[in-house]
Structures are given as structure tokens and as C-alpha cells.
Amino acid sequence: MAQYPLFRHPSDNEPEESRGKWKDGPVELKNPHIQKMDEDVLYHLALSNKSHDLKEMFHDVKFVCFGGSPTRMQKFVAFMAKELQFKIPAGMTLQNISHGSDRYVLYKVGPVLSVSHGMGIPSLSIVFHEVLKLLHHAGCTDVKMFRLGTSGGLALDPGTVVISEAAVDGLLRPYMEIATLGMILQHPAFLDKELNEELHAIADDLGFTSVIGKTMCTYDFYEGQARLDGAFCDFNEEDKMSFLKRIHDRGIKNIEMESLCFAAMAYRARVKSAVLCCTIIDRLKGDQITASHETLEEWQERPQKIISRYIQKQLGMIK
Numbered sequence: 001m002a003q004y005p006l007f008r009h010p011s012d013n014e015p016e017e018s019r020g021k022w023k024d025g026p027v028e029l030k031n032p033h034i035q036k037m038d039e040d041v042l043y044h045l046a047l048s049n050k051s052h053d054l055k056e057m058f059h060d061v062k063f064v065c066f067g068g069s070p071t072r073m074q075k076f077v078a079f080m081a082k083e084l085q086f087k088i089p090a091g092m093t094l095q096n097i098s099h100g101s102d103r104y105v106l107y108k109v110g111p112v113l114s115v116s117h118g119m120g121i122p123s124l125s126i127v128f129h130e131v132l133k134l135l136h137h138a139g140c141t142d143v144k145m146f147r148l149g150t151s152g153g154l155a156l157d158p159g160t161v162v163i164s165e166a167a168v169d170g171l172l173r174p175y176m177e178i179a180t181l182g183m184i185l186q187h188p189a190f191l192d193k194e195l196n197e198e199l200h201a202i203a204d205d206l207g208f209t210s211v212i213g214k215t216m217c218t219y220d221f222y223e224g225q226a227r228l229d230g231a232f233c234d235f236n237e238e239d240k241m242s243f244l245k246r247i248h249d250r251g252i253k254n255i256e257m258e259s260l261c262f263a264a265m266a267y268r269a270r271v272k273s274a275v276l277c278c279t280i281i282d283r284l285k286g287d288q289i290t291a292s293h294e295t296l297e298e299w300q301e302r303p304q305k306i307i308s309r310y311i312q313k314q315l316g317m318i319k
């Protein structure tokens with residue numbers, strides 16, 4: 001097999017005390033090429049810094065909330081509009097700003113952006129690049145980003161909200177690896193402890209069961225998450241259970257498919273972020289998701305309600 005040189009991202013060499021630290025301020029792009037471009041086309045969002053006045057449209061954004069499904073993010077923005085007491089004329093709905101592209105949806109209400117990211121790291125990575133560039137072109141400052149998702153839990157009652165203390169890959173490594181110019185670059189995925197604790201306290205106030213713990217992020221829903229019910233499977237029930245128990249013993253609370261990229265990209269941009277996923281199944285008890293649509297909806301709303309409360313607190317609307 002070819003041996004690729006393996007590099008770690010420079011931030012890996014940072015002194016211990018500045019690791020995992022974020023700074024408030026403008027959203028900066030660590031890419032010198034962007035400044036030299038006449039126009040920056042955010043292709044998958046159907047926006048550009050030439051054809052749109054991104055400053056006018058987005059300068060006040062402080063909270064960017066992501067989730068896999070377009071409908072979830074549409075419902076979330078409608079919910080936020082109510083929570084933030086935005087008056088939307090009768091019969092009107094908030095418009096998908098990225099309607100010119102049917103890859104992702106992007107909604108805005110006041111300082112909140114609601115964005116869908118699709119499934120898996122490649123899909124999230126594309127929209128994350130473009131959202132960071134949008135925030136930069138718009139001159140946004142002191143932004144926080146949240147992933148409001150679903151996951152498979154380990155020894156947790158379904159409906160539990162897991163707040164990711166760290167994201168790891170399927171080999172328990174806290175890096176997102178990207179093959180770049182024929183090399184593997186490893187981008188560390190730190191998450192903010194203080195922000196997590198604040199969100200945990202809010203979850204408690206709202207009466208939701210929640211835990212702070214490690215999240216395993218995989219590249220696949222079936223074999224990658226030790227499921228026996230995919231179209232292929234080369235392992236047995238015993239192998240599966242031994243893997244799930246082993247990762248549970250190593251502190252993994254849930255498994256999903258985006259946290260590693262989310263945490264790594266937000267940290268690389270030094271934007272504070274948190275990942276909150278409700279569990280929709282206990283993976284120590286099964287593979288198939290059998291909860292009713294209504295129950296799944298209610299569970300999915302839990303991370304949204306926690307973030308809504310957090311945003312209202314940040315805006316001084318509630319204590």
C-alpha cells in the first residue's frame with residue numbers, strides 16, 4: 001500500500017494552554033486567496049459577495065444553527081421567530097434564502113441563521129465552508145455555531161440529549177482527516193467546555209435528560225456504526241456488542257455522522273460551537289429506528305428548545 005506522509009494541522013503544535021481556546025471577534029478566514037478574488041461565489045448557497053449585499057443581509061448574525069434535514073431547519077426558524085417575538089405577517093412564511101440552489105436551505109430570523117447540512121461529513125463540510133465565508137464577507141462578529149441533530153445513544157434512554165464534550169472518529173481519534181494534495185491532514189476537533197456546561201444547565205431547567213460526553217462520528221450509518229441490518233455485514237452480533245461496549249467503556253455516549261467535521265471546522269475558524277444531538281435509539285438494544293414520527297419530532301425539538309433558551313438568554317430576553 002502507498003505510504004502517504006502524515007501531517008498534523010499546525011494548531012496541533014500550539015502550547016497546551018492556548019489549545020481548545022476561542023476568541024470572540026470577527027469571523028476570520030484563514031485563506032489568503034479569498035481577499036484576492038474579485039468575486040466569491042457561494043455556489044451551494046446560491047449567493048455571492050458581488051451579486052448580493054451580504055453585509056446588509058447578514059451583518060447581525062450571531063447564532064448559526066445547523067441540522068441535517070431541510071424541514072427540521074425550516075421548522076426551527078419558525079419556532080425561533082415565535083420565541084424571539086418576530087412578527088411575520090399572516091399567511092407569510094420565512095423564505096429560504098438559498099432557494100436558487102436546492103442543495104441546502106438557509107433561513108434567517110434576526111440574529112439567528114438556520115441551515116441544513118444534509119447527511120455526513122462531505123455534505124456538512126461544503127456548507128460549513130460557505131457559511132464561514134458568508135459570515136466573513138458580512139462582517140459578522142462574536143458568532144456561535146450549533147449542530148442540532150439526532151444520534152444513536154449508548155446505554156441512554158432514547159430522547160436523551162447528548163452534548164458533545166469531544167468528537168472522535170470511528171477509531172476514537174479526535175481529529176478530522178482530510179486528504180489534501182495527496183497528504184492526510186488531521187484537524188483537531190475541540191469543543192468548548194464552558195459553553196457545554198451552560199447548555200447542560202439549560203437542559204436541566206427545561207426538564208430534559210441530558211449528558212455531556214464523547215460522540216463518535218462515523219462515515220456510514222450501517223456498517224460504520226456496527227449495525228447488523230445494512231445491505232452488507234461481515235460481523236456477527238457478538239462482534240457488534242463487543243465493539244459497542246468497548247467504545248461505551250471509553251466514554252462514548254452517542255454515534256452520529258457530522259460532529260467531528262463540525263467541531264474541527266469551527267475550531268479551525270476559532271468560532272465557538274456546540275453539538276447537541278438527541279438519541280433516537282439505544283444501540284445496546286437494537287439497530288432499527290422504530291419510534292413513531294410524532295415521538296421522533298418531539299425528541300428532535302429538545303436540542304432546539306435548549307438552544308432557543310440559550311439564545312434568548314444571550315439576547316437578554318430572559319434570565
Ligand SMILES: O=P(O)(O)O[C@@H]1C[C@H](O)[C@@H](CO)O1
Binds near residue numbers: 119148150221257
Ligand atoms: O442531524 P441529523 O439528524 O440529520 O444527523 C444524523 C446523522 C446522519 O446525518 C443522519 C443519519 O440518520 O442522522
Ligand SMILES: O=c1cc[nH]c(=O)[nH]1
Binds near residue numbers: 151256257
Ligand atoms: O443511530 C443513529 C441515529 C441517528 N443518526 C445516526 O447517525 N445514527
